[in-house]
Amino acid sequence: MTKFAARVEITHLDGIADPQGATIERALPVxxxxxxxxxxxxxxxxxxxxxxxxxxxxVEVLEMCDRLLANPVIEAYExxxxxxxxxxx
Amino acid sequence: MTKFAARVEITHLDGIADPQGATIERALPVxxxxxxxxxxxxxxxxxxxxxxxxxxxxVEVLEMCDRLLANPVIEAYExxxxxxxxxxx
Numbered sequence: 490m491t492k493f494a495a496r497v498e499i500t501h502l503d504g505i506a507d508p509q510g511a512t513i514e515r516a517l518p519v520x521x522x523x524x525x526x527x528x529x530x531x532x533x534x535x536x537x538x539x540x541x542x543x544x545x546x547x548v549e550v551l552e553m554c555d556r557l558l559a560n561p562v563i564e565a566y567e568x569x570x571x572x573x574x575x576x577x578x
Numbered sequence: 579m580t581k582f583a584a585r586v587e588i589t590h591l592d593g594i595a596d597p598q599g600a601t602i603e604r605a606l607p608v609x610x611x612x613x614x615x616x617x618x619x620x621x622x623x624x625x626x627x628x629x630x631x632x633x634x635x636x637v638e639v640l641e642m643c644d645r646l647l648a649n650p651v652i653e654a655y656e657x658x659x660x661x662x663x664x665x666x667x
Contacts, residue, residue: 490613498622499622500622500624510623513623513625513646513647514625516646517642517646520642520645520646522627522638522642524579524627524628524629524638525625525626525627525628525642526625526626527624527625527626528623528624528625529623529624529625530621530622530623531621531622531623531624532619532620532621532622533587533588533589533619533620533621533622534599534602534617534618534619534620535589535616535617535618535620536602536603536614536615536616536617536618537614537615537616538611538613538614539613539614540613549611549613553606553609553611553614556609557602557605557606557609558602
């Protein structure tokens, strides 16, 4: 088994309200940043997974997203898998 | 001015409690994923910024992190800047 680092980014689906993003977007001009738009706030989850290869790691992490990490009704997710060096056994 | 997409990842500093990560790490084995460790939950912020170049955009976004987006006492942040194609004016 090899260790892989997974980085999951969970964002709101289009059309789902993002009150944190809206609040930041309203606050930034007050602080002098008038040149910012389209602020979206999501979650970032990092974890380490043991798997036979990167493909298997990705399949398992996508399944975890569907079952626990994200709410697929209102959230989208992206997964990046990176092999951790010197971890094969 | 050119438009740049910024992706900010906000994580807990080492040694700061991450109760969301700990909860996910306890829940995953119950769902059958015993091969996962080091779960960390952070925030992901995406925004679009107008700036003269990528360096200026990065400097401004780092400043926003310090002043509003993150709490530097307990959080670390990473910024990725990507130029949005076809946006120069």
